[in-house]
Amino acid sequence: MARAEETLQEVLAAFDFGAPVVGAVRYGQGHINDTFCVHTQPEDAACRRFILQRMSAAAFKRPDQLMENIIGVTEYLGRQIRERGGDRSREAMEVLRPKNGQPYYTDSQGGAWRLYPFVEHTVCYQAADTPELFAASGRAFGRFQQLLKGYPAETLHETIPNFHNTEDRLKKFKAALAADKLGRAGACGPEIDFVLAREADCSAALTAMRAGKLPVRVTHNDTKLNNVLMDETTGEGICIIDLDTVMPGLVIYDFGDSIRFGANHSAEDETDLTKVSLDVDLFDVYTKAFLEGTGGSLTDGELEYLPWGAKLMTLECGIRFLTDYLEGDVYFHTEREGQNLDRCRTQFKLVSDMEERWDELAAIVDKYR
Numbered sequence: 383m384a385r386a387e388e389t390l391q392e393v394l395a396a397f398d399f400g401a402p403v404v405g406a407v408r409y410g411q412g413h414i415n416d417t418f419c420v421h422t423q424p425e426d427a428a429c430r431r432f433i434l435q436r437m438s439a440a441a442f443k444r445p446d447q448l449m450e451n452i453i454g455v456t457e458y459l460g461r462q463i464r465e466r467g468g469d470r471s472r473e474a475m476e477v478l479r480p481k482n483g484q485p486y487y488t489d490s491q492g493g494a495w496r497l498y499p500f501v502e503h504t505v506c507y508q509a510a511d512t513p514e515l516f517a518a519s520g521r522a523f524g525r526f527q528q529l530l531k532g533y534p535a536e537t538l539h540e541t542i543p544n545f546h547n548t549e550d551r552l553k554k555f556k557a558a559l560a561a562d563k564l565g566r567a568g569a570c571g572p573e574i575d576f577v578l579a580r581e582a583d584c585s586a587a588l589t590a591m592r593a594g595k596l597p598v599r600v601t602h603n604d605t606k607l608n609n610v611l612m613d614e615t616t617g618e619g620i621c622i623i624d625l626d627t628v629m630p631g632l633v634i635y636d637f638g639d640s641i642r643f644g645a646n647h648s649a650e651d652e653t654d655l656t657k658v659s660l661d662v663d664l665f666d667v668y669t670k671a672f673l674e675g676t677g678g679s680l681t682d683g684e685l686e687y688l689p690w691g692a693k694l695m696t697l698e699c700g701i702r703f704l705t706d707y708l709e710g711d712v713y714f715h716t717e718r719e720g721q722n723l724d725r726c727r728t729q730f731k732l733v734s735d736m737e738e739r740w741d742e743l744a745a746i747v748d749k750y751r
């Protein structure tokens with residue numbers, strides 16, 4: 383698909399911002415959508431900002447279904463938050479419709495765009511600068527899980543089929559490897575072997591789910607630290623964003639993806655692997671906070687499988703980065719050649735650390751159950 387900038391002016395004209403638009407700039411560090419921050423200048427008030435996004439056509443085949451999910455979930459969250467005396471405008475996302483009244487705008491090149499108010503006085507972190515901050519994100523994601531407990535899961539569309547089906551991710555990796563379209567497989571022998579040695583692991587959660595040990599709930603499925611906005615004054619997790627993958631799933635996915643991204647001190651694409659290691663203290667901090675946020679509602683089976691959630695989300699994400707590398711970087715945004723392979727390597731380093739320290743992880747979960 384063409385660069386989002388090509389239709390940006392057309393898209394800006396399709397929405398009513400309530401005041402003149404004075405600028406629109408690329409924003410944030412998401413890997414999937416094209417995100418812009420739109421600045422408007424009302425006559426007699428301070429600048430008002432909006433988040434305008436072109437949804438990724440590579441990731442989302444049905445923007446209509448995606449937006450139906452998001453409108454359903456944000457309105458439901460809004461009601462839950464108001465009933466608890468919260469501030470709906472800061473604690474839940476809100477979809478702002480284009481002038482044509484549709485849930486999103488389709489531009490002349492087929493790109494699908496949506497608009498949200500910018501949640502002001504918040505900070506979006508790319509790394510857990512302090513344990514308190516990481517704990518705050520854990521409470522927020524746990525609470526999110528709780529708020530959606532009563533949401534009718536059967537009404538949600540599967541926006542990305544088999545999103546956290548690790549068996550299916552393995553299958554797709556093998557297909558990409560067999561095709562080796564760009565001849566890149568030779569450059570990643572150790573990473574390929576790393577995956578193939580863990581084929582059985584890819585079934586761990588699904589086997590437990592099929593055996594009735596892990597219930598299906600409404601989950602976020604993409605719980606990295608930069609998908610929660612923190613209050614700039616109190617440091618508490620205020621608003622969960624990036625609701626594209628809210629779907630029926632396992633709670634261990636939400637726990638695990640936060641650990642994958644946040645329980646270490648390096649960037650996801652760090653090239654110096656000596657800097658990449660699992661911080662078990664941060665695992666401890668997050669576990670305590672997440673369980674607080676969920677209000678003690680997890681089953682024994684879910685608690686037992688929390689370390690598996692961390693390992694599987696990290697392994698799966700590494701497999702996805704490696705698959706995208708083999709396929710020519712068509713899914714995750716990249717800024718440099720080899721970035722997806724670098725990302726894959728950090729994930730596999732973290733998986734190795736989790737394997738080495740497995741007993742400690744299990745003991746931490748036991749401490750808080």
Ligand code: ADP
Pocket residue numbers: 409410411412413414415416417433475498499500501502506608609611623624625626
């Ligand atoms: P992606 O799927 O590409 O990760 P996100 O929906 O996470 O896209 O948005 C990318 C970034 O934009 C976020 O990490 C955050 O920094 C910022 N962002 C998104 N929505 C909002 C919002 N409503 N208010 C403030 N910042 C936002």
Ligand code: GN1
Pocket residue numbers: 411412413414415441603604606609624626627650699
């Ligand atoms: C993507 O959208 P973003 O950047 O928050 C991806 C996640 C990956 C993550 C890896 C829809 O998250 O699944 O875990 O990158 N989102 C989608 O950083 O594929």
Ligand code: MG
Pocket residue numbers: 412413608609624
């Ligand atoms: Mg995001």
